[in-house]
Amino acid sequence: MESNSAGSRNGIELSHVSKSYGSVPALNDLSFEIPMGGRFALLGPNGAGKSTTLKLLIGSLRADTGYVKILGSPPESKESKAVVGYLPEDALPYRMLSVRENLEYIAALRGVEDVKGRTDFLLDELDLRQYEKSNVGRLSRGNTQKLALALSIVHSPKVLLLDEPLNYLDIPTQENVISLLEKLEGTHLVSTHIMSIAHRLTDSVVMISKGMFLWEGTIDELRKKGTPEEPIEKVVARMMTGAS
Amino acid sequence: MVVYFTAVSQLIPPQQASIILGYYGTGIIALFLAMALATGGIMVFKSDRDYLFTLPLSTRDLSIAIFFSQFIAFGISILFIFGYLYPSVGSPLLLVDLVALALTFTSLGVIAPSLNTGVRIALSVALALWTLLGLANFPYSPGAPFNGNIYGGTATLIALAAVTVTLAFRGLSRIELDMMRNLVRTTSTDYKSQNSYAGKSPIGAIYSMNLSNMSLAGRMNMAGASRYVSRRIKTRWVALASTVAAGAFFAFGLYEGPVNLTNGVVDGNAASVLVAVLLSFVAFFFSQSAITNERLWLSLTSLPAPSYFKHLITSKVVSLLVVLVPFAIADVLLQSLGDPDLVGSIMMILLVIPGAFVLEICWAAYIAPIQVKGEDMTMPAQFSIRQMATALPMGGVIIAATLSTVLPLFAAVAGLVMCALAALLTLNGRFWNGVVTKLTENGFV
Numbered sequence: 056m057e058s059n060s061a062g063s064r065n066g067i068e069l070s071h072v073s074k075s076y077g078s079v080p081a082l083n084d085l086s087f088e089i090p091m092g093g094r095f096a097l098l099g100p101n102g103a104g105k106s107t108t109l110k111l112l113i114g115s116l117r118a119d120t121g122y123v124k125i126l127g128s129p130p131e132s133k134e135s136k137a138v139v140g141y142l143p144e145d146a147l148p149y150r151m152l153s154v155r156e157n158l159e160y161i162a163a164l165r166g167v168e169d170v171k172g173r174t175d176f177l178l179d180e181l182d183l184r185q186y187e188k189s190n191v192g193r194l195s196r197g198n199t200q201k202l203a204l205a206l207s208i209v210h211s212p213k214v215l216l217l218d219e220p221l222n223y224l225d226i227p228t229q230e231n232v233i234s235l236l237e238k239l240e241g242t243h244l245v246s247t248h249i250m251s252i253a254h255r256l257t258d259s260v261v262m263i264s265k266g267m268f269l270w271e272g273t274i275d276e277l278r279k280k281g282t283p284e285e286p287i288e289k290v291v292a293r294m295m296t297g298a299s
Numbered sequence: 300m301v302v303y304f305t306a307v308s309q310l311i312p313p314q315q316a317s318i319i320l321g322y323y324g325t326g327i328i329a330l331f332l333a334m335a336l337a338t339g340g341i342m343v344f345k346s347d348r349d350y351l352f353t354l355p356l357s358t359r360d361l362s363i364a365i366f367f368s369q370f371i372a373f374g375i376s377i378l379f380i381f382g383y384l385y386p387s388v389g390s391p392l393l394l395v396d397l398v399a400l401a402l403t404f405t406s407l408g409v410i411a412p413s414l415n416t417g418v419r420i421a422l423s424v425a426l427a428l429w430t431l432l433g434l435a436n437f438p439y440s441p442g443a444p445f446n447g448n449i450y451g452g453t454a455t456l457i458a459l460a461a462v463t464v465t466l467a468f469r470g471l472s473r474i475e476l477d478m479m480r481n482l483v484r485t486t487s488t489d490y491k492s493q494n495s496y497a498g499k500s501p502i503g504a505i506y507s508m509n510l511s512n513m514s515l516a517g518r519m520n521m522a523g524a525s526r527y528v529s530r531r532i533k534t535r536w537v538a539l540a541s542t543v544a545a546g547a548f549f550a551f552g553l554y555e556g557p558v559n560l561t562n563g564v565v566d567g568n569a570a571s572v573l574v575a576v577l578l579s580f581v582a583f584f585f586s587q588s589a590i591t592n593e594r595l596w597l598s599l600t601s602l603p604a605p606s607y608f609k610h611l612i613t614s615k616v617v618s619l620l621v622v623l624v625p626f627a628i629a630d631v632l633l634q635s636l637g638d639p640d641l642v643g644s645i646m647m648i649l650l651v652i653p654g655a656f657v658l659e660i661c662w663a664a665y666i667a668p669i670q671v672k673g674e675d676m677t678m679p680a681q682f683s684i685r686q687m688a689t690a691l692p693m694g695g696v697i698i699a700a701t702l703s704t705v706l707p708l709f710a711a712v713a714g715l716v717m718c719a720l721a722a723l724l725t726l727n728g729r730f731w732n733g734v735v736t737k738l739t740e741n742g743f744v
Contacts, residue, residue, distance in 0.1 A: 115739040151531040153490045163496035163504035164601040170497040188489045
């Protein structure tokens with residue numbers, strides 16, 4: 056699978072990707088594409104290979120076979136690193152730096168022009184101003200998650216990869232984060248177990264199971280696979296387990 | 300340690316070995332006492348807090364039980380670390396010294412959290428200096444038994460243990476669950492001075508971060524539980540402390556004069572051995588924080604791994620030199636004042652330790668260390684054998700550094716080989732790309 060046409064690059068592209076950890080297969084001939092500007096949820100049961108997929112997309116793991124591209128570039132390239140933002144599950148910022156230092160350091164590392172302005176914007180937007188001098192090691196899990204999220208978007212990435220982004224956040228903060236992410240332009244891939252989060256943050260779904268591609272479509276199409284009364288979670292569970 | 304002892308006893312004649320071990324013993328006890336007080340705490344797992352301390356049992360009884368388990372674990376470690384110092388003590392009273400030391404280390408860990416940071420650091424420095432007074436033949440110092448004052452030194456250690464154990468038990472009898480939580484989280488909430496990275500280039504930011512602050516990390520192995528402790532210290536304070544310590548070393552060198560370890564093999568300043576050992580430890584603690592505190596999801600999504608690690612390691616070496624250079628200057632001054640054979644020590648400081656430092660970082664990265672995520676305890680079973688091997692090179696480094704101080708040719712060859720290897724690995728992009736994959740596969744985030 057190559058980019059869909061000369062004029063329209065995919066935001067994210069995986070082609071026949073396999074990856075094993077020793078003798079344990081994690082991904083098996085996985086292929087999917089997300090068009091530029093697309094907002095997709097990556098769904099799958101535990102051990103489906105969601106986190107491995109994201110780690111391949113940021114270039115910290117290499118595929119055994121197949122290839123991965125971000126806006127047409129390999130993930131380990133400078134071009135790709137300049138446009139990708141990544142939030143892992145249970146993300147931890149630098150615990151030897153304060154909240155502000157974390158933001159400024161990563162902004163500088165990413166070549167953001169107005170480091171101070173961008174830092175101030177995110178501190179206010181995510182309600183972290185009162186903790187700006189705090190030692191990250193002493194933050195609550197919720198505030199750590201807010202900081203981690205800020206760090207993943209400090210450079211206004213064109214491709215954003217999020218693994219359970221709303222973990223640990225209280226409901227008002229969740230709403231705040233959702234509205235912040237909605238305002239961000241670009242391609243988003245959100246790995247989550249929670250359908251309501253997928254529904255709030257994305258409009259389409261890539262479903263994988265046991266490291267293999269299972270299904271792709273919009274959330275509305277997914278909903279139509281069940282009866283009108285059936286919760287969408289039941290539909291997803293049925294598809295993931297292969298039950299009729 | 301057995302390898303170190305064997306190397307010292309085989310390569311260096313017994314009389315000199317006894318002197319070198321005396322210096323080593325005093326230095327390492329000073330270091331342990333200072334660290335026990337500076338970074339202490341009772342080793343309580345998160346699971347202990349969540350399950351054990353919520354059982355209908357007396358918190359005091361549980362705390363005392365943990366104290367004793369920690370004492371036994373300390374005692375075993377101390378037998379391994381200090382037991383071979385017997386030749387420098389030459390008396391079975393060493394056993395009493397070791398028990399007293401184990402009780403003191405354990406008790407200091409309990410006392411430490413109730414003291415504020417300033418007092419803790421001041422007391423740590425005072426304890427270390429008091430111990431080092433043993434080198435100057437002061438008979439009532441914790442370091443005295445290893446420098447020919449066995450009775451006064453043993454009496455001092457017993458008195459120190461009696462005082463610290465009493466204070467620790469008074470603390471334990473008042474201990475509450477909230478305090479237990481505090482014991483495992485001793486860092487302050489806010490950083491008083493902030494660094495700004497605004498206006499810095501990506502590479503400039505890496506150097507700025509690593510040159511303005513230094514981070515120390517080490518695995519404290521207590522009560523069968525491992526805890527990664529990491530601390531950030533302003534580089535200018537480290538430079539000041541290092542300069543003061545190097546000044547003390549210089550003054551001691553003037554006072555003591557060249558220790559004439561005659562018989563044709565060694566003729567150098569034996570205090571350099573102490574410096575070699577202490578700098579080996581310092582370099583090791585610095586090296587461990589380089590990777591364990593790293594955040595791949597942030598740094599390596601910003602810059603390619605070879606480029607990031609090249610600059611990270613170079614900046615760490617420069618910051619380590621802040622610690623090392625004052626000692627090299629002290630050596631040069633002593634040499635110029637007529638102290639012979641400090642060439643080996645100078646090469647040890649400027650070549651062997653920096654080279655070994657980079658190799659320790661590369662080794663730790665290669666075998667995939669545990670990432671510092673919090674300061675809670677880590678069960679030993681959570682470490683793989685490979686990961687526990689991060690500390691292995693330190694034994695070799697201590698041996699190499701010790702031998703370098705007394706054998707200049709060895710210092711030159713070992714230093715140049717280590718630096719060449721360190722440079723090759725630092726600049727090897729394939730190595731660092733492989734390291735990233737390995738770290739990620741081992742759960743590094």
